[in-house]
Amino acid sequence: MSILVVGSVAFDSIETPHGKVDHCLGGAATHFSLAASYFTPVRVIAVVGEDFTAEHEKVMTDRGIDTRGLERAKGLSFHWTGSYVGNLNEAKTLGTDLNVFETFEPKIPDGYKDSEYLFLANIDPVLQARVRSQMPGVKMVCGDTMNYWIADHRENLLKVLRELDVLLINDGEAKMLSGESNLVKAAAKVMEMGPKILVVKHGEYGATAFFCDRSFLGAASVSMPFRAPALPLAEVVDPTGAGDSFAGGFYGYLASQPALTPAVFRTAMFYGGVMGSFAVERFGTERLQSVSRDEIEARFRLFKEISHLE
Amino acid sequence: MSILVVGSVAFDSIETPHGKVDHCLGGAATHFSLAASYFTPVRVIAVVGEDFTAEHEKVMTDRGIDTRGLERAKGLSFHWTGSYVGNLNEAKTLGTDLNVFETFEPKIPDGYKDSEYLFLANIDPVLQARVRSQMPGVKMVCGDTMNYWIADHRENLLKVLRELDVLLINDGEAKMLSGESNLVKAAAKVMEMGPKILVVKHGEYGATAFFCDRSFLGAASVSMPFRAPALPLAEVVDPTGAGDSFAGGFYGYLASQPALTPAVFRTAMFYGGVMGSFAVERFGTERLQSVSRDEIEARFRLFKEISHLE
Numbered sequence: 001m002s003i004l005v006v007g008s009v010a011f012d013s014i015e016t017p018h019g020k021v022d023h024c025l026g027g028a029a030t031h032f033s034l035a036a037s038y039f040t041p042v043r044v045i046a047v048v049g050e051d052f053t054a055e056h057e058k059v060m061t062d063r064g065i066d067t068r069g070l071e072r073a074k075g076l077s078f079h080w081t082g083s084y085v086g087n088l089n090e091a092k093t094l095g096t097d098l099n100v101f102e103t104f105e106p107k108i109p110d111g112y113k114d115s116e117y118l119f120l121a122n123i124d125p126v127l128q129a130r131v132r133s134q135m136p137g138v139k140m141v142c143g144d145t146m147n148y149w150i151a152d153h154r155e156n157l158l159k160v161l162r163e164l165d166v167l168l169i170n171d172g173e174a175k176m177l178s179g180e181s182n183l184v185k186a187a188a189k190v191m192e193m194g195p196k197i198l199v200v201k202h203g204e205y206g207a208t209a210f211f212c213d214r215s216f217l218g219a220a221s222v223s224m225p226f227r228a229p230a231l232p233l234a235e236v237v238d239p240t241g242a243g244d245s246f247a248g249g250f251y252g253y254l255a256s257q258p259a260l261t262p263a264v265f266r267t268a269m270f271y272g273g274v275m276g277s278f279a280v281e282r283f284g285t286e287r288l289q290s291v292s293r294d295e296i297e298a299r300f301r302l303f304k305e306i307s308h309l310e
Numbered sequence: 311m312s313i314l315v316v317g318s319v320a321f322d323s324i325e326t327p328h329g330k331v332d333h334c335l336g337g338a339a340t341h342f343s344l345a346a347s348y349f350t351p352v353r354v355i356a357v358v359g360e361d362f363t364a365e366h367e368k369v370m371t372d373r374g375i376d377t378r379g380l381e382r383a384k385g386l387s388f389h390w391t392g393s394y395v396g397n398l399n400e401a402k403t404l405g406t407d408l409n410v411f412e413t414f415e416p417k418i419p420d421g422y423k424d425s426e427y428l429f430l431a432n433i434d435p436v437l438q439a440r441v442r443s444q445m446p447g448v449k450m451v452c453g454d455t456m457n458y459w460i461a462d463h464r465e466n467l468l469k470v471l472r473e474l475d476v477l478l479i480n481d482g483e484a485k486m487l488s489g490e491s492n493l494v495k496a497a498a499k500v501m502e503m504g505p506k507i508l509v510v511k512h513g514e515y516g517a518t519a520f521f522c523d524r525s526f527l528g529a530a531s532v533s534m535p536f537r538a539p540a541l542p543l544a545e546v547v548d549p550t551g552a553g554d555s556f557a558g559g560f561y562g563y564l565a566s567q568p569a570l571t572p573a574v575f576r577t578a579m580f581y582g583g584v585m586g587s588f589a590v591e592r593f594g595t596e597r598l599q600s601v602s603r604d605e606i607e608a609r610f611r612l613f614k615e616i617s618h619l620e
Contacts, residue, residue, distance in 0.1 A: 088491070181398075183514065184544040204493065205515035208542060227617050229537040232518060234494040266619050307537050308618055309576050 001139070002041045002066075003255050004112050005029050006131045007121025007244075008101065009046040009070065010078035012284060015085055018237045024284035025056055027078065028121035028144065031241030034288040035248025035275040036119075037063040038296055040256040043112045045069035045131065047104040049077040059289055068109045073100040088236050089203055108134050117255040120164075121244065122146050125156040132163050140260075142166040142251050144243070150177050158193060165216065167195035168247050174200050187225075188212070199250070199269070201243055206230040209269055217262050228269035229307040231277045231299070238283045242276045245288060249275030274299045311449070312351045312376075313565050314422050315339050316441045317431025317554075318411065319356040319380065320388035322594060325395055328547045334594035335366055337388065338431035338454065341551030344598040345558025345585040346429075347373040348606055350566040353422045355379035355441065357414040359387040369599055378419045383410040398546050399513055418444050427565040430474075431554065432456050435466040442473050450570075452476040452561050454553070460487050468503060475526065477505035478557050484510050497535075498522070509560070509579070511553055516540040519579055527572045538579035539617040541587040541609070548593045552586045555598060559585030584609045 007029030013022045033042045043066040048056075052072070060067050081095035106127055118135050120128040120143035128143060135141075143164045149157050150173060161167065167190065175181055178189035187198045187210035197217075198210045206229045211217065250272030257264045274296060281287045317339030323332045343352045353376040358366075362382070370377050391405035416437055428445050430438040430453035438453060445451075453474050459467050460483060471477065477500065485491055488499035497508045497520035507527075508520045516539040521527065560582030567574045584606060591597045 182544060182546070184542045188544075202515055205512055206537070210542075224612065224616050225542050227516070227539040227542075229617075232494045232520075232535050232537075234492060234498075236492070263619065270619065302534065304619065306534050307539075309573065309580065309614065
């Protein structure tokens with residue numbers, strides 16, 4: 001079933017210990033869409049500027065991503081500059097040029113209205129809420145956010161959280177949002193804010209899903225969390241978009257399945273890790289554009305092999 | 311089969327957000343022995359002072375631990391003072407009184423000589439080497455160390471590493487020992503120093519085993535690492551000894567098995583996590599003294615449930 005994703009389609013200038021790229025295609029919605037496109041149809045809503053060419057769009061349409069909701073505006077696309085020199089685990093933001101995103105008013109094309117899965121990628125919660133309210137009939141809503149919105153736009157963010165089935169954030173964000181330093185307690189508090197399931201991403205250590213008693217997966221999943229591994233990698237070329245790629249693999253797999261069961265949810269967590277592990281192998285979206293379904297399945301088996309007793 | 315362990319039997323004074331205890335029974339060999347005692351016979355070599363009473367020894371003998379190698383010396387036992395206030399993930403050492411450990415010369419009782427498994431708990435690598443050289447015929451040697459020995463006693467430590475089958479350390483120690491910030495590269499470098507298998511403990515994120523091509527578990531385990539989860543805990547009362555308890559559960563299970571296979575090794579990693587998760591539930595050794603075999607098996611099933619797809 002189709003996923004509608006709203007978020008940034010952007011250009012990134014990135015420096016890592018492996019090199020430097022200037023204005024490569026990036027953005028949360030881009031990474032998410034590419035990762036999810038291997039599992040299910042994806043429709044994207046974002047705004048781009050005049051620097052976004054037909055060639056950039058082709059990266060998305062070549063993967064079957066529906067770009068009818070990609071609005072063109074006068075000016076330049078959103079541009080992020082960051083560095084991982086000295087610390088591959090955390091980006092140092094050197095510049096954020098919102099450009100066309102400053103005045104973005106997301107509009108949902110009629111052809112998108114029957115989307116059954118909604119993903120609110122990391123953007124201003126006001127925009128997330130606006131899209132959410134225009135899609136009242138979706139089967140499931142999943143979202144992401146970041147420390148900036150948690151710290152300085154809390155009220156707007158809380159309105160979005162109330163509407164979420166699943167929230168995907170990292171350890172630091174879960175602790176910041178809840179004010180709790182213990183992850184289990186943090187998860188309980190975050191789920192009181194709305195999300196029925198919280199997926200906490202631990203970077204190189206994998207991810208943990210927490211379920212509350214309002215979880216929609218059935219009783220079997222309620223009591224215990226679930227931990228998915230990450231693949232130990234000798235080379236991380238560019239961590240940018242790893243979290244969005246995790247979200248794409250996770251949600252893409254969920255949306256591709258006929259029913260939401262605990263087993264399907266667990267498998268989705270593994271596919272999230274799989275897509276995240278591919279994303280970091282090259283700069284920008286390069287690896288996500290070219291991975292094959294066979295490679296995805298082989299890596300899924302690898303994730304199972306490195307974490308299962310038998 | 312019997313494990314011979316050499317390490318500290320000590321008293322700890324600990325403050326955590328959950329309270330404060332003064333001079334409770336502790337030490338790497340104590341935590342290790344108690345955890346391992348649920349799986350296999352354990353023999354301990356250490357030195358204690360006049361403050362170590364029959365009641366303290368009973369904690370060990372009640373669990374069937376062989377204390378014939380517990381030497382009594384004039385003076386006070388090793389005493390560590392630490393605090394986890396503000397950060398449950400890392401102890402702040404407030405005081406280390408070596409006391410009787412300053413002049414300790416480990417002697418191996420004749421009744422210990424047929425031990426087939428040797429564990430070199432975290433003590434001065436000179437003492438580790440001395441015990442190792444007196445046990446030439448053991449089937450397997452496993453060891454632990456810490457940042458202090460890595461930084462300031464490197465040459466002595468390197469001599470011990472050459473003799474190890476398995477080294478258990480944490481992320482920070484693996485990176486410090488190797489000079490590599492990437493864990494996969496760090497593991498490869500550490501295994502070049504001697505250990506055929508490196509188990510890296512990630513605290514609340516579990517542990518990863520790395521295997522080199524000299525691994526004794528057979529070809530199946532050579533290429534890929536193995537990740538074992540940790541149990542997400544809402545309450546960590548006292549993290550002291552969690553790593554030693556992991557080692558005890560891990561090595562105790564290994565020593566209890568008739569053959570060392572990849573499957574046995576993986577299961578041992580899970581039992582390590584299980585015993586570590588019990589250890590932190592109470593101050594000092596309290597929980598490890600009283601856990602039942604049924605509780606251990608139930609928690610093992612829980613570890614499987616939170617990490618396995620089916």
